[in-house]
Structure formats: structure tokens, C-alpha cells
Amino acid sequence: MSDLANKKCVPCEGGIPAFDINEIHKYLKKIDGWDVLKDAEDNFYINKKFKFKNYIESEQFILKVGKIAETEGHHPDISFGWGYASIKISTHAIKGLAESDFVLAAKIDKIN
DSSP: OOGGGGSOOOOOOSOSOOOOHHHHHHHHTTSSSOEEEEOTTSOEEEEEEEEOSSHHHHHHHHHHHHHHHHHHTOOOEEEEETTEEEEEEOBGGGTBOOHHHHHHHHHHHTOO
């Protein structure tokens, strides 16, 4: 794992460009198993699906993600149910990806 998990998310209020695909691929190498995708408006985001044994494990994982998100001030889109969770991360203010998105992903990857 990279040192990204040791960084803090930096709030973004816009005014900076979103990462281009080359920068995205550099950062993808620093996180584990995340996919880069585009939304309906062609904006990049990262997504990862997690599997669990049951609903309670999924819920406990999501609660941990929520605590990290609140601490970092960076809130992903989350869906979960019996035996799964899916996390989608982007920076809405720039309609794309920035370093903080990868920092949050790295922190989520460290959840046991």
C-alpha cells in the first residue's frame, strides 16, 4: 500500500482541474483493486466492490467507512446489502478526481 493512507483529504471547492486519465492511472497504482469509470456526463470516478459473509459484516464495514468519511470531510456514495458493499468516490466540485479521492480510497482499503 502507498503512503496515501497517511495523508489527509483536502477539501475542494472547485477552481482546480480534475485529474486527466494519465494522472488517474498514476494514482490507481497506489490503491488496491479500485476501478476507474465514467458517469453519464463523462466525469471520472473510482469504484470498488467489497464482499462479506452476511448483512451484519456489510453494515459494520459501512459504519467504519462513514467514520473515515466524516473525519476526512470527504463523503463517498455508498450502497450495500446482504454480503456486499460498493463505494464510489469522486470530487463533485470539480466533476472528476483529485488526490483526496485516492487518499480516501487508501484509507478505506485499510479497514480490517
